[in-house]
């Protein structure tokens with residue numbers, strides 16, 4: 001194994017900025033929803049919309065980065081070892097078994113991670129983004145020929161995507177803090193801060 005830089009500067013910036021923004025979007029979003037009253041409704045809406053634009057801007061840069069660096073290939077789904085990895089997290093890890101996946105620089109995500117991140121990028125984020133923008137520009141719907149669409153459908157879609165994002169976030173943090181034999185570890189968090197991680201050499 002060798003210690004190499006697997007998370008580039010922009011990737012780490014994008015990851016942590018997105019994490020912070022998503023947390024505040026969840027807090028303000030569920031405040032708007034009426035789940036609690038940390039902020040007034042108006043404050044929550046103002047913050048939610050200001051940060052939504054920041055998030056959309058960040059996503060635009062991230063999409064550009066993924067395509068110009070070729071890093072998008074890291075998210076191509078594969079069935080190879082998919083079930084072995086799922087079985088490992090469901091059972092094997094509690095029995096002290098060894099992780100079946102061998103991380104390399106050009107395949108840094110295990111097959112389950114690839115699927116989860118692809119789902120996040122291709123389904124959850126675009127749904128929340130499009131439904132949020134539709135929600136925001138509700139008054140233009142008649143001009144756009146959307147007068148017959150009930151607002152409730154868009155609101156429900158946006159809230160459902162927010163629940164999906166919350167679920168992703170909880171599972172992501174659980175797995176990120178999981179070390180060998182279910183022992184808590186900060187090593188994965190550290191590698192997303194420093195960029196360095198231990199990986200197998202290609203073909204090893």
Ligand code: HEM
Nearest residue numbers: 022025026029030032033045052129132133135136155162
């Ligand atoms: C991580 C991303 C996001 C999360 C978790 C999130 C979550 C939420 C939730 C839970 C609500 C309350 C929905 C309801 O009860 O009807 C909401 C409302 C709203 N969201 Fe988002 N949202 C996100 C991103 C966005 C984006 C990108 C936009 C685009 C501009 C947006 C615009 C809005 C608008 C306009 C409302 C309604 C505010 C009002 O009632 O005046 N959101 N959001």
